[in-house]
Amino acid sequence: MRIHARSGNSQPRWLFPFVLTVLFLLSVLPLGRLAVTGILSLLRGGGDGLVSDPALWQALWNTLTTSFLGMLVAVVIGGAFALLLTLYDVRAKTALGFLFMLPMMIPPQVTALSWVGLTGPSSTLLKAIGMAPPLGSPQPLYSIGGIALLLGVQNAPLVYLALRAGLLALPRDGIEAARLSGASAFQVLKDIILPLALPGFAAGAAMAFVSNVGNFGIPAILGIPASIYTLPTLIYAKFASFGASTFADISLLSGLIALLSLAGLLVEERVLKGRDYRIIGLSGRTALFELKGWRGTVELCLWLVLVLILVLPFAALVASSLAPAYGVPLTLKSASLYAYEEVLLRQSITRTAFQNSMTLSLTTAFGLLLVTVLMGYVVARSSRRVAALVGALADIPYALPGIVLAVACILLFAAPLPLLGVSIYGTIWILLFAYFSSFLAVSLRPIASAFHQLDPSLEEAARLAGAGFGRRMCDILAPLIAPAAGAAVILVFLIACNELTVSALLWSAGTQTLGVAIYNLDDSGSFNLASALSVLVVLLVIAMMGLLELLASRLPKGVVPWRS
Template sequence: MQAASRLRGFMPGFASPTVGNRSLDRLLPWLLLPVFVISILPIARLAIEGVFVGGVPSADYIRDVLGSSTTWRATANSLYTAGLGTIISLLIGGAFAFLVALTDIRAKAVLVFCFMIPMMIPPQITALAWVQLTGPSSALLNALGMAPPMGSPQPFYSAEGIALLLGIQHASIVFLTLRANLRMLPREQIEAARLAGARGGRLWWQIILPLTSPGLIAGTAMAFVTALGNFGIPAMLGIPANYSTLPTLIYQKLAGFGPSVLGEVSVLAMLIGTIAILGVAVHHRLLGKRDYRLMGMVGRPLDIRLGARRTLVEAVLWTVLIAILVIPLMALVATALVPAFGVKLSLANYSFDAFYEVLFVQPSTIRAFHNSFMLSVGAAVTLVAVCLPLAYVIVRRPTRLTHMVNLLVEVPYALPGVVLAIACILLFIRIPVIDVSLYGTLAIIFVAYLARFLVIALRPVMNSFSQLDPALEEAAQACGAGLGRRLRDILLPLAAPSAAAGALLVFLTAFNELTVSALLWSAGNETLGVLIFNLDDSGDTVLASAVAVLVVLVVIALMSCFQLASRRLPKGVVPWQT
């Protein structure tokens, strides 16, 4: 073999080396532009609305809003419910994550699956279910003869009720981020600490907790910001009790006074946005100081033996799950089955009329299912297509600009959905240059979804890129593969599982979304979230419960499909899968 001469083969393309790849390199940053437009432009438009009165710059709105006691009461209420809710999330989600990830409890897969359901169920349905569970008109309690007397207050129409449900709703967020962190925790580091003599509480406080602090911090920040922006729960529980948080205050102002209060509302929106951004900034700052790169074999599960206490721990976990998931859902089902609201449910008089009504009589339910399905699939597919190259640019070509974009994409998600909705109305009611209005179409909801859920799709892909050994890409580069080829052949397949996970999350979140669409829907363009809220709001609680039960069934069915398919899917596609 004349290998020596062979090896010196002439390489085509060597003479004019840089043109093709370099130009693609230069094109990549332009990807940031649409992201910038979709994430920032609506918010900027909203901010302008707040500081211009009749086209003239003015601080009138700001003065009015900040001078009003209503504003500060709602702010205090928001902080109180979100803060308390976050503590509850942290306690529930943290305990579940540590126990599931680190100990030898049994039936982990089922436990995790059930624990994820509250997150996937839309908040307004959660609220509806809990209200149906407690209070004098509870169908379930009435059927059991345990209902409090008529006229006694509904305990969930209170700040603590809101906080508790926010806590339950977002416990899975803490759980997911923390468990992802715990799964990267190599067994050796715990074992080394045990050999060094650490045991029991010392092991937890001095080794495990510090090592998992990035996950704890990230989970806490996400739970807080999400709780702050939550609309469904304070709307269903707070409005009847006359207890306003910032998102419900904004909704009530707009619903009551119409577009004339857009200026005031935009100031309120900026206020809550500022709080959310502060939360995110604190989180980034705290995380930035930590670099706990975990060394060692990853993937070997850690099984701290609980010994005799195992059965007790399992019993507690399942009791909590039943309390936060099974019982409220039973209450919801019971309400959906009563012949008329307030009637006592019994084995003799249950009826499926409500289901028949929403499925076959009212066209709006089918339409809402269809709309929500199209919107969420469309958003998931579009976002994943954008996020793969975007995540690459942010992770592998960091510049000041990408750093900024990395923070900015958080804004539409961190901001309450109501804020984003108002911003989208202002921007798209008449698109300047082409003079087209998106208002009153599904398109405006779609655009708002793209902005809002971008970060959900982006983060998993970014994580997977930053975990990839750069050598994998460099090896392809040395093989002669340009950027486009590397993205297609190497990075895309390797990031596909996380991209799919992101798409799945986007789909499930968008499918049940209420907050954004509550202000953007129009007749014929309802989403499922809007439908349930409107039915409940107009007193059709039984119909609302029926739709809610159907939505929960669809969500659980979808989750089960993913669960069943998870063995064939690459590792990491199903977010709750070990």
């Protein structure tokens, strides 16, 4: 049966209602349920006990402190890398950008474990080289400063991406005119580039702050052992000690996290309000300043920073995974693959976690692909208002902290489904729903970008020749967007496979994911097993990023973030 398109439009009649239905189910329904529960709880006085709880205010203070300090660390590191790799004649820029993006792609709990293995008196790596602090010395990362430092390292790539995008859009002619007028490189940087780059700095700082507020893995690994709770870990603690007021409390705490995230974005808007940043002239590749005799020193500093934040922590993780037990010195005689054999061959929990993560990630990646191909077509072929509405509804679940979405899913599916009478709470299906909701925007962006770059006349010619929507999609559009679709699948798989924040509240016996398995192994004292599993996850991340690098030349701009 042939599907008739709207008059004057190549879209079939069922397409836009289908897209709206998907957005309602994955975005509006769960977050609306969370909002309703929070409002009803406040109206019934359910927040009185929570407000009088000192643990709430301490967790709020810890969240604000670690998020703000972590944002400062991210701005310093990410800003320096963005300026140097974009504006100056540094060699091996692609390799440096690729490696700098790795901390953001590595799960936060793995980042925390690697740094714990690198520092402190029980560090296997430090003991192997005779530099470990005396036994009994405190672990310096189990502190507010330690949490903030790792949050900054984890989210420095966000600042790098935001600032680099702004720097690449700077006007070439204005910078060249200033140089020809005799302005030094420092004057151009101070008087032209940095003022114009302020929106990129502000956007990156805001994104880092919002990401810090919702981060669960790093505060859980570093904070809970020291009784330092942030709002996400407080939600986890309250959910673990389930009581009569648990649902009301976690809905209010989730609302508070959402408000903090919104406040970070509003501060960014306030900073930029009243300033005009319109650029006149040609933009693209910015002026390339020469470091001259300083180039070797600057390049050495960049590589040393990467060694410090990436290579050494990973080396500590590998060393911990090869040691027979946490804190035992690593030697050629004591080195063993026992931990890898245990997590891969003997531990049924880790095998189940591998299977669940692979199944959830692949199902999410390919399931969302089917949805976002249609959604991306609507975004590219509709008016600006419709495209903005679809994009905003898809972005909201991804922009909010994962712990908020997890709570929304719990509230939505705690009771059996209407009409069906079946409950998916405590099953793998609630995780799959949460993944679909959380990663919808990740899949949509590269596909929508690919559709925008296609010439509509190709499809219009096929339509006038009598080809239906399905035929046009299969024979013309799908082959042209195939590289972007492949990138979307890899990105969703990469992020979903290592996810912890959402699944930390939604998993149950038999539905553990890799992120949950790593956290539980560390929590139970099996640090060497957690390290071995983390090493395998890092290798998986590098392999997936390598695939994206191979596809980079065929992808729309912006899909591979470490490339221009």
